[in-house]
Amino acid sequence: MANAFAKGRPIEPLVVTAEERAYLERQVRRHRVSRSLSERCRIILRCAGGLQNKVVATELGIHEHTVGKWRRRFLADRIDGLLDEARPGRPRSIDDDQVAAVIERTLRTTPADATHWSIRSMAAETGFSHTTIRRMWNAFGLQPHRSQTFKLSSDPLFVDKVRDIVGLYLSPPTRAIVLSVDEKSQIQALDREQPVLPMMPGIPERRTHSYVRHGTTSLFAALDIASGFVIGKCYKRHRATEFLDFLKQIDRAAPDGLDVHIVMDNYATHKTAKVRAWLARRPHYHVHFTPTSASWINQVERWFAELTRKQLQRGVHRSTGQLEADILTFIDRHNESPKPYRSTKSADEILASVKRFCQKTEQTLCGEL
Structure with missing residues (x-):
C-alpha cells in the first residue's frame, strides 16, 4: 500500500497528433510569438514525452500547478485550450474596418504638407487620439518616419x-x-x-x-x-x-x-x-x-x-x-x-537573400501600379 500511495494520483496520458506536434514546435521556434504561448507549447511537448508534471516544472522553472493547468486545458480543448480566454472589460470602440482604413491611408497616401505621415498628423486627419494611432502602427510594424536606401546591381556577371x-x-x-x-x-x-x-557628468560632448x-x-x-x-x-x-x-x-x-x-x-x-x-x-x-x-x-x-x-x-x-x-x-x-x-x-545564401529582396521589391512595385 505504501508503494501505491508513493506513486501519487495517476495522470491521464497526453498524446498529440503529428499535426498538433508540428504546430507546437513551430510556435516554440518563432521569434515573434508571445512568451506565454511559447511556454505553454513547451509544457505540452514535454508532457507528450511522458514526463510527470513535477519533472516538467523543474525543467522549465515554473510551478507544478501551472503544468497541470495547461495539461488539463489541452486535454479538454486541444490547441484552442492553450490560447488566452476572452477577458471582461470595456468593449472595443474602434472596429476592424476603421483600423484597416487608417493602415490603408498610412500606406497609400501622404499628407498635403509633408512627404510622410506623423502620428499627430494622422491623428488630426482621422479624429483618433495619437496614442490610438501609435498602437495601430505598432501592431502592423509601420514607421513612416523611417526611410532606407538601396541599389541593386545591374552587372550581367553579378x-x-x-x-x-x-x-x-x-x-x-x-x-x-x-x-x-x-x-x-x-x-x-x-x-x-x-x-x-x-x-x-550628465552632459555629452558638444x-x-x-x-x-x-x-x-x-x-x-x-x-x-x-x-x-x-x-x-x-x-x-x-x-x-x-x-x-x-x-x-x-x-x-x-x-x-x-x-x-x-x-x-x-x-x-x-x-x-x-x-x-x-x-x-x-x-x-x-x-x-x-x-x-x-x-x-x-x-x-x-x-x-x-x-x-x-x-x-x-x-x-x-x-x-x-x-x-x-x-x-x-x-x-x-x-x-x-x-x-x-x-x-x-x-x-547571399544570392538567395538578394533574390528574396528582388521579389519583394517587384511585388511592392506591382502593387503600386
Whole structure:
C-alpha cells in the first residue's frame, strides 16, 4: 500500500497528433510569438514525452500547478485550450474596418504638407487620439518616419563575381594572400569654428555644427582577409598614378613566392593601360573585380567604416598633415592586434537573400501600379 500511495494520483496520458506536434514546435521556434504561448507549447511537448508534471516544472522553472493547468486545458480543448480566454472589460470602440482604413491611408497616401505621415498628423486627419494611432502602427510594424536606401546591381556577371569573391573569402587558395583593396577619397580635414566642449557628468560632448575646411586627402588601403592586417597610404589625389604607386607598395610588402589575389571595384583608375600593363608583367597577381554597385562585398569597406566611426567622424584636424598623421596612427594601432572579418554566409545564401529582396521589391512595385 505504501508503494501505491508513493506513486501519487495517476495522470491521464497526453498524446498529440503529428499535426498538433508540428504546430507546437513551430510556435516554440518563432521569434515573434508571445512568451506565454511559447511556454505553454513547451509544457505540452514535454508532457507528450511522458514526463510527470513535477519533472516538467523543474525543467522549465515554473510551478507544478501551472503544468497541470495547461495539461488539463489541452486535454479538454486541444490547441484552442492553450490560447488566452476572452477577458471582461470595456468593449472595443474602434472596429476592424476603421483600423484597416487608417493602415490603408498610412500606406497609400501622404499628407498635403509633408512627404510622410506623423502620428499627430494622422491623428488630426482621422479624429483618433495619437496614442490610438501609435498602437495601430505598432501592431502592423509601420514607421513612416523611417526611410532606407538601396541599389541593386545591374552587372550581367553579378552571380559569377559573387561566387568568385565569396569563394576567396571562405576558402582562400593555398600559397597565396588575398587582399581587399579600395580608396577612401576626399577625406576632409575639418576644424570646428569654436572649441569643442568636453563631456561632463550628465552632459555629452558638444561641438558647433559649423566647421572650417583645411583641405582633403585620399587613403588607399589593402586589407589582408586572412589576418586583418592593413596596408595604407595617403595621397593628395586619387588618380591612376597614385593607385599604381600603391600597388608597388603592396608588391614590396607582399611575401616572396606567394600569389597575390586582389579584390577591388570597377573604378576607372583601376583599369588604365599603365595599371593593366603593370599587372600583366606580374603573372602571380590575380585581380577579382566586384560587381557594379556592390561595394558591400569588398571587406575593406568594413574597415573604412571603423576608421570613420572611431577616428574621422568626431575628429578635429587643422591641416591635412595632421589628418594624415592620425590616419596612419590609427592603422598602426590596428595592426598591433589585427583581427580578420569572418565571412559566415556562402555565395548561395547571399544570392538567395538578394533574390528574396528582388521579389519583394517587384511585388511592392506591382502593387503600386
